Amino acid sequence: MFAIVDCNNFYASCERVFKPSLEGRPVVVLSNNDGCIIARSAEAKAIGIKMGTPMFEARKMIRKYSIAVFSSNYPLYGDMSNRVMETLKQMVPDVEIYSIDEAFLNLRGTGAMYENANALGQRLREKVKKWTGIPISIGIAPTKTLSKIGNRLAKKNPQSEGVYVLDNEPTIQAALETIAVEDIWGIGRQYAAFLYQSGIKNGWQLRQTRESWVKQHMSVVGQRLHMELRGISCLPLEMLSPPKKMIGSSRSFVKPLTTHDALKEAVSTYVTRIGEKLRKQGSCAQMLTVFVRTNRFSKSAAQYGNVRTIQMPVPTDHTPEMISYALQALKMIYRDGYAYKKAGVMAGGLVPAYDCQQHLFDPLDRKKGIRAMQAMDEINEKLGRFTVRSAAMGFTAQGETRQQKLSPNYTSNWSDILKIKV
Secondary structure (H helix, E strand, C coil): CEEEEEECCHHHHHHHHCCHHHCCCCEEEECHHHCEEEEECHHHHHCCCCCCCEHHHHHHHHHHCCCEEEECCHHHHHHHHHHHHHHHHHHCCCEEEEECCEEEEECCCCHHHCCCHHHHHHHHHHHHHHHHCCCEEEEEECCHHHHHHHHHHHHHCHHHCCEEECCCHHHHHHHHHCCEHHHCCCCCHHHHHHHHHCCCCEHHHHHHCCHHHHHHHCCHHHHHHHHHHCCCCCCCCCCCCCCCCCEEEEEEEEEEECCHHHHHHHHHHHHHHHHHHHHHHCEEEEEEEEEEEECCCCCCCCCCEEEEEEEEEEEECCHHHHHHHHHHHHHHHCCCCCCEEEEEEEEECCEEHHHCCCCCCCCCCHHHHHHHHHHHHHHHHHHCCCCCCCHHHCCCCCCCCCCCCCCCCCCCCHHHCCCCCC
16 A cells, blocks of 8 residues: 655645634745745635735735735755655655655555554544644555545545545545546646546546557557556656756846846855755756746836756766856856846756766866865854855855745744743
C-alpha cells in the first residue's frame, strides 16, 4: 500500500501556525512582487477568491471580507516543509518528497503496528499537526495513482476526517466513478480531450478499457497509468530526487531598470543564486543563457527583448567565473533607451561536479575556486544569505522583489523567533 500526504493549503497554513488568530479567517499569499494570489485558505476559496487573481482586482474583496494577506515567505515555507517531512520519516521509513507540500509513503512493514490503514493515516495526521501545526490530508491505496485519487476524496469528504483508503474493489470502483479523467494524476488536457471523444469520461471507464485499446492509442506513460488504476503498481518510490537538468533564476522588477549598471547587479545576483543551487545539487553548468525584456503589457513604453547563450570552456559552479560570462552575454544584448521590466539567467548542460571535462589550457586554479566557494557557502549558511557576496552584485538590491506583507522567518532567523512574555 502507498500513501500520499498533502499539506492542506500549505502556504496559508504556515502563516497560521504562528498566528492562531487567523484560524477561520480567509488567508491569501501573494506571488513575487505581491502581484497576484498564488495560495488561498479554504475560507478564501469559499468566498470566491480565484487562483492567479491580480492583487489590484482582489482589493475590494480583501476589504469586504477582512482577508489576511501575506507576501511569499519561501524560507519559512521551506523550513516548515522540512519539519513535516522529517516528522513523516519518524513513522514511515520510506518517504519520497514529491513537492514542497506533498510526499509519497511506502507503507510496507507498517501493517503490524496499527489496526488498519485508516488508523495509521489518522496517527500520521495527529503527529504532524502536533509537531508542526500543519494540517494534512492522506490518500491510501495499492498504487501511487490510486492514492492520489484517495487524497482528492479525503479533501472533498469531511466525513473521511482527512484520510481516505482505497483497499478493496467496491471502494476503488466507487471512487473512480466520481473522478473525471482530467482530474486523474498524469492525464493532461490533450489526453483528456481525446479520452472524452472516445467516450471515456471518468476513472472507472478508463480502468475498464481494454488493454489492447490502451496500447494502441496511448503512450507507455498511459499504459502505466492504466495498470495503476487496475491496482498494479508501476511507479515505485523515488528515494533520491533526480538532479535538475536546468537551473534558472529570474525576476520582474518592482521599478523598471534603465541602466546597464543596474542590470549588471541584477544579473550577478541571479547567477549567485544559481551557483548556490548548482553546488547544493553537486552539478556544474556548461552554458549560461541571459535574457532581458521590457514590459510587454505597456502600450506607451518602447518594446525590446533579447537573449544570448554563452558556452563556457569548462563546466563550472564557480560563481565569479559564471558572473563574468553572464555579464559578457548581457553586454551583447543590452540596448540604451529602454526600461527593462524583467531579466533572468538559465544554467544548462548540467553535468556531475565529479565528472567535468577539463581543458588543457585552463588558466584557472579549480581546486582553489572550490575551496573559496565552500568557505563562502558556509559563511552565508551561518550568518545569512549574501553576507559574503561578489562585488558585481552591488548593495542596492537591484531586481529584488516587493514584499510589503512579508511575515517574519520564525524558524530560520534568530531575530524573528517568537518572544513569549511571562
